[in-house]
Amino acid sequence: MDNFIGKLLAGKYEIVELIGIGGMAYVYKATDISTHVTVAVKVLKEEFVDNQEIVRRFYNESKVVQTLSHPNIVKVHDVVSDGGSQFIVMEYMDGISLKEYIEKVSVISWKEAVHFTIQILRALQHAHDRSVIHRDIKPQNIMLMGDGSIKVMDFGIARFSRGQNQTVTDKAIGSVHYISPEQARGDYVDERTDIYSVGVMLFEMVTGQLPFEADSPVSVAIKQIQSTPRLPSQINAHLPKGLEEIILKAMQKDPAMRYPSAVAMLTDLDQFRRDPRTVFHYSYGAEGDSGSTKAFEKVKREKQDVIVEYDDTKPKSAVVPILTGITTAFIMVALAFVGAMLWINNPFEVVQDVKLPNFIGSAFDTTQEQYNGKFVFVVENTEYNETYEKGVIFDQDPKPNRMVKENATVTVKVSRGPRTVTIPEFTGHDVVTVSSSLINMGLIPVEVQEYNPSVTENAVIRTSPISGTEVSVGTEVTLYVSMGDEKKTAKVPNVTNISIEDARRLLEKNKLQAGYPTYVRDDTPEGTVLEQDIPEGTEVDQGTAVNLTVSSGNQGETRVSIAVPLPTNITTPCELKAYLDGKLYATETLTPSTDKTWKPVFEASGEAKVLIRINGENYMYYSVNFDEAQHQVLRDYRENFTDEALNGGGDDEEDEEEEGKKLSLSSGD
Numbered sequence: 001m002d003n004f005i006g007k008l009l010a011g012k013y014e015i016v017e018l019i020g021i022g023g024m025a026y027v028y029k030a031t032d033i034s035t036h037v038t039v040a041v042k043v044l045k046e047e048f049v050d051n052q053e054i055v056r057r058f059y060n061e062s063k064v065v066q067t068l069s070h071p072n073i074v075k076v077h078d079v080v081s082d083g084g085s086q087f088i089v090m091e092y093m094d095g096i097s098l099k100e101y102i103e104k105v106s107v108i109s110w111k112e113a114v115h116f117t118i119q120i121l122r123a124l125q126h127a128h129d130r131s132v133i134h135r136d137i138k139p140q141n142i143m144l145m146g147d148g149s150i151k152v153m154d155f156g157i158a159r160f161s162r163g164q165n166q167t168v169t170d171k172a173i174g175s176v177h178y179i180s181p182e183q184a185r186g187d188y189v190d191e192r193t194d195i196y197s198v199g200v201m202l203f204e205m206v207t208g209q210l211p212f213e214a215d216s217p218v219s220v221a222i223k224q225i226q227s228t229p230r231l232p233s234q235i236n237a238h239l240p241k242g243l244e245e246i247i248l249k250a251m252q253k254d255p256a257m258r259y260p261s262a263v264a265m266l267t268d269l270d271q272f273r274r275d276p277r278t279v280f281h282y283s284y285g286a287e288g289d290s291g292s293t294k295a296f297e298k299v300k301r302e303k304q305d306v307i308v309e310y311d312d313t314k315p316k317s318a319v320v321p322i323l324t325g326i327t328t329a330f331i332m333v334a335l336a337f338v339g340a341m342l343w344i345n346n347p348f349e350v351v352q353d354v355k356l357p358n359f360i361g362s363a364f365d366t367t368q369e370q371y372n373g374k375f376v377f378v379v380e381n382t383e384y385n386e387t388y389e390k391g392v393i394f395d396q397d398p399k400p401n402r403m404v405k406e407n408a409t410v411t412v413k414v415s416r417g418p419r420t421v422t423i424p425e426f427t428g429h430d431v432v433t434v435s436s437s438l439i440n441m442g443l444i445p446v447e448v449q450e451y452n453p454s455v456t457e458n459a460v461i462r463t464s465p466i467s468g469t470e471v472s473v474g475t476e477v478t479l480y481v482s483m484g485d486e487k488k489t490a491k492v493p494n495v496t497n498i499s500i501e502d503a504r505r506l507l508e509k510n511k512l513q514a515g516y517p518t519y520v521r522d523d524t525p526e527g528t529v530l531e532q533d534i535p536e537g538t539e540v541d542q543g544t545a546v547n548l549t550v551s552s553g554n555q556g557e558t559r560v561s562i563a564v565p566l567p568t569n570i571t572t573p574c575e576l577k578a579y580l581d582g583k584l585y586a587t588e589t590l591t592p593s594t595d596k597t598w599k600p601v602f603e604a605s606g607e608a609k610v611l612i613r614i615n616g617e618n619y620m621y622y623s624v625n626f627d628e629a630q631h632q633v634l635r636d637y638r639e640n641f642t643d644e645a646l647n648g649g650g651d652d653e654e655d656e657e658e659e660g661k662k663l664s665l666s667s668g669d
Helices: 052-065 098-105 110-129 181-185 192-207 217-226 241-250 262-274 291-304 319-345 364-370 431-440 500-509 643-647 653-665
Strands: 013-021 025-032 037-044 076-082 085-091 095-097 142-145 150-152 353-355 376-383 393-397 403-405 409-415 420-422 444-450 460-464 470-472 476-482 489-491 513-520 529-532 539-541 545-551 558-561 574-580 583-590 601-604 607-614 617-625 630-636
Touching: 013 037, 037 052, 052 085, 095 098, 098 142, 098 192, 110 142, 110 150, 110 192, 110 262, 181 192, 181 217, 192 241, 192 262, 241 262, 262 364, 364 376, 431 444, 431 476, 500 513, 500 529, 500 545, 513 601, 574 601, 583 601, 601 607
Parallel strands: 376 409, 444 476, 513 545
Antiparallel strands: 013 025, 025 037, 037 085, 076 085, 095 142, 142 150, 353 403, 393 409, 420 470, 460 476, 489 539, 513 558, 529 545, 558 601, 574 583, 574 607, 607 617, 617 630
């Protein structure tokens, strides 16, 4: 099993560590290198790869689970055969099994046990609605996540109840402590076998004990078939009566006496959860419960008390007595027959009129059981209904409060629950497209905007309910939409009539920065800010640059700063040189991709030419009017500027100056 650790399966799944061992497979933690998502990989053991039946069962798990999509059922992502290895890629679950949790806490509080059981039943309801029976429900196959949510896994022996009506006469698959009596016998099983297993798990959670224990698995299986469990309240005296009734109903030996569906059991659990004082008045044959057991014993004793006496005396030979006896016997038989008919049909009995209750809004299974013997219920049809939950009556005929005869037939319509859809993964998708998709699915999109620097503006950050959740048609789905990175603003202060150094400090204090200074001759002291390009009081984004016009004094020369944009594709340090009328005026080493702009400052009067070179290659050529503090581009070499500039293979300094002079004196500039 260690051979797989570090291996890359199917060129995609990198095995990290072994996290579990089952009867047929090893389970590893792995990474999907294409998405960097952690997954679980179930690898069939080598000794089984040549066994076609086991390989078929192994693949059957993925076949079954891929038909299911529910937040309480583990997802299967991929099924792969690689180099003779058979494996299934599943959702990775960072939690512990329910069995581990039971062993850790011994007895689980009934509130927590009900919370877990409801989630398990919802998962089973989803599977049963798609004709899938799990057949191996046990706490080892239930994962408990850190947030208290439940994941049902290991559908490896599941069967489709439609089209695959197999029995298990070869052997009772599944853990013997949790299998139903019919499964232990190898009889035909349906959805109610899972209900029995849920009942056993609930018994174990609230008592800390299994209902049946023995020295061998065979003995446990026999007890599952024949024995009656102790009452849970005899083990846990604090257990509410209503919950005990639910457990015992789920664990009835006869499937017909159990809950007929996960929905029916959910209905009782929901009613009990809302009011823990609820008592359902069910009667079972559990050990210590005298209800149905004593009734059976009474009938048994009455049958045993019937004594038939025989007269061994020989009959007389007279013919008349014989004929008389025959006639008397005939008359007695006839009278007995007539009496029996009268007793059965009772033509003199008056059938009472009763007011028909309102069954609308009640669970069909509960109603049928409650009014058994009083009315005959016929289900006309079942259909989706947005108002009533699954299994609830939403129409009846005759209508409520009508006077009808006792034992009258009542036709009802039973809800299949709201039509449901599964919310897709929308993270990163455009909100307009997502809203349109939700509307087409019958859902109602509601937008909530919030700042998020990592998600593109107008894209969906997340949804509520989250993706993968099954919801009813008509449900509101909240879309959290990105407004991009949160931009903070600042007001521009007045920085005129102060020194440029003070102006820079004042702008930085207000989360702004000084832009390019333009120097002009003026009678004000040198370095005084004369103008700012953004007026005082203007609200701008923090970090905005405010460009300043600054006095160079009245000494006859003006300082001008030229902002030279640098090539962003060069990522190595380069030597930058500026020539004023052919003479080297300034030099600096910068990294173009990082610094982006070079701002050499020139001081002169009149008009002059400025040449910028990078690593000895001509880059930009400007004409500057120092009297008006203006400049313009005469020639732009950036189109021809290549990575050869990185090689520094230009002329030496004297040649560069000569090149600058030639350029400044050339005609047409």
